[in-house]
Amino acid sequence: MARRNKKGRDITGIVVVDKPSGHSSNHVLQQVKRLFDAKKAGHTGSLDPLASGVLPICLGEATKLSGYLLEADKEYAVTCKLGVTTDSGDADGAVVEEQAVPEFDETQLKQILEDFIGQQDQVPPMFSALKHQGQPLYKLARQGKEVERKARRIEIYAIELLDCNQDSFTLSVRCSKGTYIRTLVEDISHKLGTGGHVTMLRRTRVAGYALSDAVSLEQLSESRERGELAALDEQLEAAEDALPDWPVINLDEAASKTLSFGQSIQVEQDYECANVRLFDQNEKFMGLGEMSPDGVVKPKRLFVAAV
Secondary structure, X not given: OOOEEOOEEOOOEEEEEEEOOOOOHHHHHHHHHHHOOXXXXXXXXOOOOXXXXXXXXXXXXXXXXXHHHHOOOEEEEEEEEEOEEEOOOEOOOOEEEXXXXXXXXXXXXXXXXXXXXXXXXXXXXXXXXXXXXXXXXXXXXXXXXXXXXXXXXXXXXEEEEEEEEOOEEEEEEEEOOOOOHHHHHHHHHHHOOOOEEEEEEEEEEEOOEEHHHOEOHHHHHHHHHOOOHHHHHOOOEOHHHOOOOOOEEEOOHHXXXXXXXXXXXXXXXXXOOOEEEEEOOOOOEEEEEEEOOOOEEEEEEEOOOOO
């Protein structure tokens, strides 16, 4: 049972929020932390204020998983308005250029989309949370400054054309971490011979979480207003389910104790240098480890207590 004190509850788990458009990810994080009266909370990678959709919020010991969820692949639905370029790459920015939109059809657009599937180098936009000399790029951009950004390797696994007309298109995009959908949309519009910006961006999946798993802030607020902390807690996903692709290692009491001291152990299971989820002799989740091909497991991020 979660303990309460002046600083909040010691509660562990992941709540998958359907982030509303118009709010920052940090605003949503602080709302969730307050609603759950949680001592500690962290999100798993920011969504732009314009964007909506799947935003897993980690509470308590589950914050130790945030970095690994950040590394996960993602899926988005995005709409691009053609003929208008903004400084931020989305509808929240100021218009910097307007261009005519050449005539095109779905066949031409689909051929262009094919060119963007696979590994590629992408230059991050100035309106991003990446830092230059300790300063977020978006703050420099708001000052009218631009600095050189190094291209980063990303991968687009799939692009599906959902809708198309003469001045806009809507896509479903499945991509690797670090992909800027605003930049992708701009690059596609340039291939069409014009400019473009994002008018709708919705994250539909991240790691093992989909929109069907998500709950709105309104639903969480209604439960809290009724004083139903227990109802809120029922919305929590178990921390051990956050990384379903990671193999499971079940440990005996001696191995569990050794790992809890930060020492490596030898197991019989063989994997090709896999990241693993660790469970103790009582089938309680201990945290994350790393296994070498010869069966040596070392701890990576262990929970203070089983959850």
